[in-house]
Amino acid sequence: xxxxxxxxxxxxxxxxxxxxxxxxxxxxxxxxxxxxxxxxxxxxxxxxxxxxxxxxxxxxxxxxxxxxxxxxxxxxxxxxxxxxxxxxxxxxxxxxxxxxxxxxxxxxxxxxxxxxxxxxxxxxxxxxxxxxxxxxxxxxxxxxxxxxxxxxxxxxxxxxxxxxxxxxxxxxxxxxxxxxxx
Numbered sequence: 001x002x003x004x005x006x007x008x009x010x011x012x013x014x015x016x017x018x019x020x021x022x023x024x025x026x027x028x029x030x031x032x033x034x035x036x037x038x039x040x041x042x043x044x045x046x047x048x049x050x051x052x053x054x055x056x057x058x059x060x061x062x063x064x065x066x067x068x069x070x071x072x073x074x075x076x077x078x079x080x081x082x083x084x085x086x087x088x089x090x091x092x093x094x095x096x097x098x099x100x101x102x103x104x105x106x107x108x109x110x111x112x113x114x115x116x117x118x119x120x121x122x123x124x125x126x127x128x129x130x131x132x133x134x135x136x137x138x139x140x141x142x143x144x145x146x147x148x149x150x151x152x153x154x155x156x157x158x159x160x161x162x163x164x165x166x167x168x169x170x171x172x173x174x175x176x177x178x179x180x181x182x
Contacts, residue, residue, distance in 0.1 A: 097124055
């Protein structure tokens with residue numbers, strides 16, 4: 001929580017001298033929103049996510065920015081939407097959160113933002129539900145368990161990419177959880 005306050009003070013100290021409508025500012029706001037969400041400081045998370053989201057949409061509407069070409073706007077917009085959905089869910093409006101994210105996924109269909117939002121829709125809509133049937137034609141390692149073999153069990157599904165350093169860093173934590181609770 002202290003680090004969120006420090007980051008917020010740092011960003012706010014720049015507000016008067018920076019262009020708060022710039023792509024760089026919106027990206028910084030989105031990162032502060034994400035950081036605050038990790039600390040479950042939903043007021044700060046929502047505030048900066050909203051700023052990143054609205055500012056990114058304004059840039060896109062100005063026709064000066066192409067979402068497919070501008071990575072900073074893509075990241076700021078995606079993080080803003082993601083954190084706003086998470087904050088809404090954390091406030092107790094789980095269904096509204098899924099509805100919000102689903103609408104934004106449709107709006108940004110065909111972009112990298114769509115996939116980021118889809119991940120969050122799945123996280124929020126699958127939690128507490130029976131594990132979905134996976135239609136897997138090819139796999140590495142053990143056979144994917146059948147739905148029947150998972151009934152009544154807690155399931156953690158971790159989909160990762162071989163090129164993703166964050167995914168690889170999480171492996172030891174997943175192994176530890178499996179050893180402790182498996």
